[in-house]
Amino acid sequence: MPSYWVETLGCPKNEVDSDVIEGSLRADGLVRAEDPSSADLVVVNTCAFIEAAREESVAVTLELAGLRRDGASLVLTGCMAERYADELAELLPEADAVVGFAGQADLAARVGLADAREAATPVDAPVRRRSAPALDLAHVLRPASVRPWAYVKVAEGCDKSCGFCAIPTFRGPQRSRPVEEVLAEVDRLEVREVVLVAQDLAAYGRDRTAAEPGERRIVELVTAVAERVPWVRLLYLYPSELTDELVELIATGPVPYFDLSLQHVAAPLLRGMRRWGDGQRFLERIHAIRELRPDAAFRSNFIVGYPGERERDHDELLEFVEAAELDWCGFFEWSPEEGTHAAGLGDRVDPEVVQLRLRELGELQDAVTARRRDDLVGSTIEVLVDEPGVARSHREAPAIDGVVHVPASLAVGEFHRVQVVDAVGTDLVAEP
Numbered sequence: 001m002p003s004y005w006v007e008t009l010g011c012p013k014n015e016v017d018s019d020v021i022e023g024s025l026r027a028d029g030l031v032r033a034e035d036p037s038s039a040d041l042v043v044v045n046t047c048a049f050i051e052a053a054r055e056e057s058v059a060v061t062l063e064l065a066g067l068r069r070d071g072a073s074l075v076l077t078g079c080m081a082e083r084y085a086d087e088l089a090e091l092l093p094e095a096d097a098v099v100g101f102a103g104q105a106d107l108a109a110r111v112g113l114a115d116a117r118e119a120a121t122p123v124d125a126p127v128r129r130r131s132a133p134a135l136d137l138a139h140v141l142r143p144a145s146v147r148p149w150a151y152v153k154v155a156e157g158c159d160k161s162c163g164f165c166a167i168p169t170f171r172g173p174q175r176s177r178p179v180e181e182v183l184a185e186v187d188r189l190e191v192r193e194v195v196l197v198a199q200d201l202a203a204y205g206r207d208r209t210a211a212e213p214g215e216r217r218i219v220e221l222v223t224a225v226a227e228r229v230p231w232v233r234l235l236y237l238y239p240s241e242l243t244d245e246l247v248e249l250i251a252t253g254p255v256p257y258f259d260l261s262l263q264h265v266a267a268p269l270l271r272g273m274r275r276w277g278d279g280q281r282f283l284e285r286i287h288a289i290r291e292l293r294p295d296a297a298f299r300s301n302f303i304v305g306y307p308g309e310r311e312r313d314h315d316e317l318l319e320f321v322e323a324a325e326l327d328w329c330g331f332f333e334w335s336p337e338e339g340t341h342a343a344g345l346g347d348r349v350d351p352e353v354v355q356l357r358l359r360e361l362g363e364l365q366d367a368v369t370a371r372r373r374d375d376l377v378g379s380t381i382e383v384l385v386d387e388p389g390v391a392r393s394h395r396e397a398p399a400i401d402g403v404v405h406v407p408a409s410l411a412v413g414e415f416h417r418v419q420v421v422d423a424v425g426t427d428l429v430a431e432p
Contacts (some may be wrong), residue, residue, distance in 0.1 A: 003033035011197075021104055060091075163340060173207070176198075194231070195397065239261070262277070328400070329365045335359060377422060383422060
C-alpha cells in the first residue's frame with residue numbers, strides 16, 4: 001500500500017488539521033510511513049503567522065525535498081499554502097503541488113495515489129465527508145489518538161481585527177461547530193485529556209446564536225466535555241472574553257490553567273494593536289484568579305517591536321512580567337503582515353533594539369519560570385502520564401510547556417499522585 005508522511009508546523013490548530021489530513025489519507029488507502037524518506041507522499045502543513053514561521057516552513061520543505069526517495073511526491077498545504085499559493089509554486093519548484101484548505105481532504109488524489117487504494121478500507125479508517133466545506137476540516141473524522149490527550153478544534157476562523165494578525169483574511173470569519181459534533185469527536189478520541197482550541201475560543205458559539213446575540217456557549221461546551229473526560233484544558237483566551245462565569249468554571253475544575261492572549265500591557269500600544277486592556281487590569285484579574293485558586297497556572301505571549309513601541313512601553317512590560325509571575329511566557333518579534341492594519345504603520349522599531357528587548361524579556365521570564373518551578377519542590381501533585389517516564393500536571397499544557405519526569409513504571413494514560421523532588425530548568429522530577 002502507498003504510504004504518507006505529514007510534517008506539521010505552527011500552532012495546535014494545525015495539529016488538528018494534520019490529524020484530519022491523515023484521516024483522509026488513510027481513507028484513501030494510504031498507510032503512515034516510518035519516516036519521510038520512505039514515504040510515497042510527503043505533506044508539509046505550513047504556518048504563516050509571522051515571518052519566522054514562513055521561513056521555517058520553507059526551510060523544512062527544502063529539507064524534506066532532499067530526504068524524499070525517488071518518485072515520491074511532496075505537497076505543501078496549510079496557512080502558507082492558502083495565503084501564498086502562487087508565490088510558493090514559483091519559489092519552491094521542489095513541491096509537486098501547493099494545496100489550500102479546500103483541497104486538504106483530497107491530497108492523495110492530487111498526486112495520483114487515491115486510485116491505489118484497496119476496494120475495502122481498513123476497519124479503523126475514519127469516514128471522510130467529501131462535502132465538507134472549505135476551511136472546515138474539523139468536520140472530517142480523525143483517526144483515534146495515539147496519546148492520552150488530544151487537541152479538539154471547536155471553531156474555525158476569527159471575527160477579531162487585531163492590528164498585527166492576518167489570520168481572518170485567509171481563515172475567514174468564526175464558524176463554531178455544534179456542541180453535539182464536538183462531543184461526538186471527544187467520545188471517538190477516547191483520551192484522558194481534551195485540549196480545546198480555536199482562534200477565539202471564549203467566543204465559541206456566538207456565531208451560532210443569531211437569535212440571542214452575545215450569548216456565550218463556551219461554558220456549556222466545557223461543562224459537557226468535562227462530563228466525558230477527566231481533564232479539559234483551554235487554549236487560548238482573549239482577556240476581554242474572560243467572563244466571571246468562565247473563570248469560575250476553570251478555576252474550580254481539575255485543570256486551573258489560564259492561557260491568556262495579552263500581547264502587551266502598555267495601553268497606548270494595545271490601542272494601536274486594536275486590543276482591549278492594560279497591564280493593571282491584567283494584573284488585577286490574575287491576582288483575583290489566584291485568590292480563587294492559588295495553584296492556578298498562567299501562560300501568555302507578547303509581541304515585541306510593534307510599531308510605536310517606546311522604551312517606556314518596554315519597561316512597563318518588564319515590570320508586568322516581574323509582577324505577574326506567569327508560569328510560562330513567550331515573546332516574539334512583530335513582523336509586517338500583508339493585509340493587516342499594522343503593515344501600513346510607520347514609527348518602526350530598530351531591529352537591533354527589538355533583539356535587545358527580546359533578550360531582556362526572555363532572561364527575566366526564564367528566572368520567573370525557574371522560581372515558580374523551584375517553589376513546587378516538596379509538593380504533592382496529580383499527573384497524567386503521557387509516555388513512559390514523562391508526565392504532566394495541570395500546570396503543563398502538552399507539547400508546549402515543561403514536563404514532569406516520573407519513574408517509567410508508572411502506567412501510561414493513567415493519573416498518579418507524585419511528590420516533586422527536584423526542578424531542572426522547566427521540568428520537574430517526581431516520585432510516587
